[in-house]
Amino acid sequence: MIDDVRLARAYLLRVAEPPAPEVVSLVADLGPVRAAELVRAGKAAIDETAARRHLDFATKDLEQAAIRQARLVIPEDGEWPGWQLLALANAAARDVPGLTEPLGLWVRGEARLDELVDEAVAVVGARAATSYGEQVAAEIAYDLAQRSVTVVSGAAYGIDGSAHRGALRAGGATIAVLACGVDVAYPVGHTDLLVRIIGQGAVVSEYPPGTRPAKHRFLVRNRLIAALAGGTVVVEAGRRSGSRNTAATTSALGRPLMAVPGPVTSAMSVGCHDLLRTAGATAVCSAEHVMADAGRIGVDATTRSDEPARSTDGLDRVMLRVHEELPSRGGLSAERIAVGSGVPLSRVRALLPELELLGLVQKCEAGWCRGTG
Amino acid sequence: MIDDVRLARAYLLRVAEPPAPEVVSLVADLGPVRAAELVRAGKAAIDETAARRHLDFATKDLEQAAIRQARLVIPEDGEWPGWQLLALANAAARDVPGLTEPLGLWVRGEARLDELVDEAVAVVGARAATSYGEQVAAEIAYDLAQRSVTVVSGAAYGIDGSAHRGALRAGGATIAVLACGVDVAYPVGHTDLLVRIIGQGAVVSEYPPGTRPAKHRFLVRNRLIAALAGGTVVVEAGRRSGSRNTAATTSALGRPLMAVPGPVTSAMSVGCHDLLRTAGATAVCSAEHVMADAGRIGVDATTRSDEPARSTDGLDRVMLRVHEELPSRGGLSAERIAVGSGVPLSRVRALLPELELLGLVQKCEAGWCRGTG
Structure with missing residues (x-):
């Protein structure tokens, strides 16, 4: 599963010249695997990918990278700097042109x-x-x-x-x-x-x-x-x-x-x-x-995470949907939140760490639950 | 009259080491002539003037200055930069220590x-x-x-x-x-x-x-x-x-x-x-x-002086008293405004130009009247 996702993102990074807002938006809506399928089939984000969608080099790129001690870090990885890059998603949501989140990052160097x-x-x-x-x-x-x-x-x-x-x-x-x-x-x-x-x-x-x-x-x-x-x-x-x-x-x-x-x-x-x-x-x-x-x-x-009381004031619409999906007692997996809220899983996975930093959610046995404040 | 005032201010500048807040305040309250009399008699602003109040060099200083092509410019003169120096009076009024208006300025140079x-x-x-x-x-x-x-x-x-x-x-x-x-x-x-x-x-x-x-x-x-x-x-x-x-x-x-x-x-x-x-x-x-x-x-x-409508919003208490003393029709001399408002004449003379710049008063035959806006 993770390999499918990584392959899909490697493929999209190869065929879509960044910042590729249409592809990024497609991935946010449908997830990387389905987005890659549609792009490959010539059924989505045509303008941004028509020239390269036939370049199915994902496996080769990942192999080549491994030889050079490089790896592809993707939002689904624990080391993805989600909190930092979230600012780009928010900026893109505010219609700042070109400020899209990267679909993944090729990295050389051992540190997380x-x-x-x-x-x-x-x-x-x-x-x-x-x-x-x-x-x-x-x-x-x-x-x-x-x-x-x-x-x-x-x-x-x-x-x-x-x-x-x-x-x-x-x-x-x-x-x-x-x-x-x-x-x-x-x-x-x-x-x-x-x-x-x-x-x-x-x-x-x-x-x-x-x-x-x-x-x-x-x-x-x-x-x-x-x-x-x-x-x-x-x-x-x-x-x-x-x-x-x-x-x-x-x-x-x-x-x-x-x-x-x-x-x-x-x-x-x-x-x-x-x-x-x-x-x-x-x-x-x-x-x-x-x-x-x-x-x-x-x-x-x-300072914020030290404060006892949390407020959802200032959350954008998508973050609110994720937060409101959580029950007042007990927890849910990210997948369940995605299904329930209608927010794409990858987006849910990116937003949860930010909500955690704001003290509005926390990790629990079931996955995620509301922050205790 | 002007000579008495100039002599009084020359005397005070000699005996009171600036910024001399007590002397400045005395002059604002009683006018320079009366203030100088009290200081000379040892009856006011003792701390600031005790060491020098016997130095009655006003005439000599003015003569000496004339020889050096210098002159004493005082608030009662047309060339007094009242608008600029008013900021000091306002600052002193806000209890900023030491920011008093000067009692006069010795000047060399021909320009006003x-x-x-x-x-x-x-x-x-x-x-x-x-x-x-x-x-x-x-x-x-x-x-x-x-x-x-x-x-x-x-x-x-x-x-x-x-x-x-x-x-x-x-x-x-x-x-x-x-x-x-x-x-x-x-x-x-x-x-x-x-x-x-x-x-x-x-x-x-x-x-x-x-x-x-x-x-x-x-x-x-x-x-x-x-x-x-x-x-x-x-x-x-x-x-x-x-x-x-x-x-x-x-x-x-x-x-x-x-x-x-x-x-x-x-x-x-x-x-x-x-x-x-x-x-x-x-x-x-x-x-x-x-x-x-x-x-x-x-x-x-x-910009302000181009605006048709004037507002007394933002005037301090003393400026309001000066402004309110003016009748809705006809004008008053600065002396009459001082007597009527209880604001010292020298202060009235300093404030009127500022009120004029704000468009709240204007010069007229009788002296000063409300601005027409």
Whole structure:
């Protein structure tokens, strides 16, 4: 069963170019296996899959991945970072274009993905960084890693590379989210760096093994950097830097956006200062500042789960349906909740952990029951 | 009459070390002439004046000032910047310690003080500035001056000096507010700069001619820099810079506070970044940014005076008393309003221009009447 699901998701990741909103929505409604059948038969999400639906490489992709010490992590897995990625589903539900949840994530690296991103901050910025920016990125990443915070970035030259290196130097964990297959060394000059990242953290991508990077994929990839991290720090950015895109996504997801100030005479700080002036970014000069500003999410979540009384105020319609399906006494399996509520099983499985964090549900012998508050 | 008032204020400025809240309050209640009589007789504000009340140098100070092409500008003068300084009276009324209105201002420079500060921005910062900070201060001041904005600063080495010089280079106006007499060249290395400032703007101080600078006077002086300007830009500041004091006053007065970002590796930018993080300062990189952020005051005032309907909502108790004293038809002199409302004449004279800007009163043949809206 799990293998069918994994095969279905591997197939869909191969034939649907992310963010593929129609396919993602189809999977949410019908589950991955049925969605894959319809796509394969040319009966659904035609626009997004017509060009590739004949590429039934799922088995081959999974085998190929295994050879490269890569695995496909899917929402049905325990290590799926559901809480972090849920923000994308919510954003997509609010009609933010392009911010879909990934159908799965190809991962290289031994650590569990959910544990890696439990406390994580994205440190991103310009490729054409100055030595000032690279120095600051490395120092902030080093200090974050020393505080057991995982540094998420994009493995690019400049700020990204410095951030990964800073975390590695501290012996900490770091995640590189790629716009190509996890087996593709890009940029070539970072081949060794990527190997070290795999050794101390993870290289992650929604693109199947062998996929080459393409300009549009960097923008699509950026939403995963923003979503996997509890907040984003932009260290240096020119006026039209790609980091502006990651910054915008961070704000769209309701996560703290931070920018490092720099000389106003530096073209590489123009983007950061613009984020401070117009995007509500906070100015951060050190890991201490980052912890203070990005810590808000973690702190809020903790505070919330300490509160005795729970409220379903603020839940969206689908979450309410899941919650209301639970009886006032006793529990239900996720499958029973899915049948009863009419919400697709995969969606139920993604939502239950969030409801748990809100204290509205908890695990029990039967599966899930209402939170005791 | 005006001479008596001017002599009384000159006397009080000599015997009461600013901010002298008791003396200021006495003057607000009884007027400067009566207040000076009581102080001279040792019957009021004893603590603030006991050490100097025998120093009856008012005539000598005014004569001495005239020789140095200086004059004493007092609230009873048409060029008194009442609207700007009113913020201090309001702050003092809200019990912000030390933020008193000055009893008068010694001025060197030919332009009218009220016209000079009509559109003005304070550009201040560290004495131990870096070449980066000095360059940015000079450029922002130059560009502000080119846009006919008066640059207000403190004539100190470092950022202050660069700000004055930038404005002068653009052929614009600049005001130096001193912590010593307007005839005292301090710092000595800025002797020529002060002469040039007098030629293109004004040197201003509440300290009588001949007063030497003292450490505490810089802090007291800072409130005048903040009050005379429509907003304050801090260009560089160390962790414990005096500019932090000017910044705090700016915020206490409800004026826009701005800070210039710099390298996070520079000790001279620590204060600016702290203002961005903790004091609600906005990040400004250019005169354009400053105009956008500081412009709010001017823009708001203009918008308000264009509106047809006026409201007394938001007036404080004393302003309401002044406004309500005006009959629905016909006008009254300021003296009649003072007697009728029980609000001291000097206070009435300070408040009427503000009520006028709000469109709630207007000048008429009899003196003042209600605004027609």
